[in-house]
Amino acid sequence: MTDDKTYQPLALNVPEPGCRPGDTPDFSYFEVPRAGAVARPAVDVDPDDMREMAFSIVRVLNKEGEAVGDWAGALTPEELREGLRDMMLLRAFDARMQNAQRQGKTSFYMQHLGEEAVSCAFSRALQDGDMNFPTYRQAGLLIARDYPLVTMMNQIYSNADDPLHGRQLPIMYSSKERGFFSISGNLGTQFVQAVGWAMASAISGDTKIAAGWIGDGSTAESDFHAAMVFASTYNAPVVLNIVNNQWAISTFQGIARGGVGTFAARGHGFGIASIRVDGNDYLAVNAVAKWAAERARLGLGPTLIEHVTYRAGGHSTSDDPSAYRSADEGAAWPLGDPIDRLKRHLIRIGEWSDERHSQAEAELMDQVITAQKEAEKIGTLGGGKGPSPRDMFEGVFEKMPPHLIRQRQEAGY
């Protein structure tokens, strides 16, 4: 028999974020590695030989806005300006759609504020025919591929020209043509589907690759584990992206992460090449994405990328972050703002100016407003021309079975 006095009563550990509403933000725990400090390994590196990369952060842009280190130098000034344009367009789009929701033109919206570099920079690392399996916070994948803004807005407004016929909640886009898989409300499901798509490409002897997307909170879902097992077992040509924006609605990332050092470190147990990248550094995200895509396309296997960023906006239009985190936290975020940082770099290398930036800002906002007018001319939720109620019975199956035909008739369509 054990002597009961040997042990103190056990206590449950429930992690807490560093600060709550009213507190002064404190990111002192968050180590920011020097830009350029992490070496760029060869794409055929053994995952075991790059283990420390899951604990550091690949960064290219330093405080002065210079691009430094092994991961720098792959983008031309023109490409950098395109990247800046993509991110600014996404931010303008977000601002207008957030506002449209407040005006009651749609039921719901989710912004990307502060995370624009992640999807915009990644998108430009893929090729036509590759397939993303995004979450609801990667619209930059569409923006960077010139998906029409009006079409996105038609989906958000669920109007008569909504490509999804009003069936889906706003922002749950789908575009096979642009390599953007249909978004689902169920978290984590698409992560393992991405692996399956990649396996199919390998089975078919194709050269296309897939990219899976998941947030920090959703890595706790079982499908995250499933995706890692299958990707590892079958050496699937897939890039598995974790967007660690520190928050899952009101829950700080420590609740999903537990005692492990980083989310990227989870890849080690599966033998998957795993990297952390500065998610607010357009150049770093793009360089790491290209590296991972190249690995996949050469048949060298999957890569896990943890994009370290900060969700500067509310979780959604239904969320009020001031109820659970400090209002000043975004401003204190050590990795800054992705648009400001790329702008600063472009100015530093003499390829941009404050004047051009202001002008671009105005032009992009005009572009968004023009698109918005066009979409609203067709209709908004509850106003103008909407999709046919008859349509909700379509597409459940390829061919409508008799019981659905009867129900459609019963509904009066």
Added chain:
Amino acid sequence: MAQMTMIEALRDAHDVAMEKDDRVVVYGEDVGYFGGVFRVTAGLQKKYGKSRCFDAPINEAGIVGTAIGMAAYGLRPVIEIQFADYVYPAIDQIVSEAARLRHRSAGDFTCPIVIRMPTGGGIFGGQTHSQSPEAFFTHSSGLKTVVPSNPYDAKGLLLAAIEDPDPVIFLEPKRLYNGPFDGYHDRPVTSWKKHPLGDVSDGYEPIPLGKAAIRREGSDVTVLAYGTMVYVAEAAAEESGVDAEVIDLRTLLPLDLETIVASVEKTGRCVIVHEATKTSGFGAELMSIVQENCFYHLEAPIIRVTGWDTPYPHAQEWNYFPGPERVGEALKKCMED
């Protein structure tokens, strides 16, 4: 034509489909090298290679989730869940994803997959090797649900399921894998090799989904059944002296309403039989459909004979399984009014 067990017929369906269409890939736990714990996929890996037929990690959500991704790419995955009792970890992928992909993407992406799983009891399988979870699937819009009861149908229905442009749940009554079973567990089992429905056509001959088959014509009462219960109902009809018309539904969704209605309008009576638990089981849906469509023809209340609303027991298997005696009593009771 060749005489086959249900296992052989299912294997043959895989073989024919894989030969016909390069996009058909087959995987699941123990499905590859070993050929499946029930031998349904035996020899396929050897014939078609490891990239067409392979073993999977023990992760049902992963098996279904990857298949959805493969289907989105353009393949035709035919995957196996080792027992229907183990499909629950994959329910999110099946209900939230596979079933809704076409609708939510307005046809941008589709999900032509077949999810095979051995189902049903009568084999001393206990709680987790005997369940009949069909009602979970028929309740989910966007899925088709198929339950064959013999080798001939098993092959034809599986070929149709593989060809179907939408996700199909394919439930295989494992009690019927080697021979028909009428619920008389103390009698010797006969093989399909001596049964007319074990005579399976060679080559490609799909049986359309959504069509029931009348297994025994009768004039007194209509019995709606599927899977193992078809043979239990046939035995009960012979022994009870009630001239029952036994309908094998074959496909639960889409359902063959015309055949059901025509039969009940003829007999004026209806007994529904399934192994699954009673409350909110598929029998409740069948009962509602018959009541809605045949109310003025009914001469007696519709009766359900089902598994009890308990987990499937081990020692009490034959007290649980709705055998010919219970079905026979229901047939007689139905004739009393």
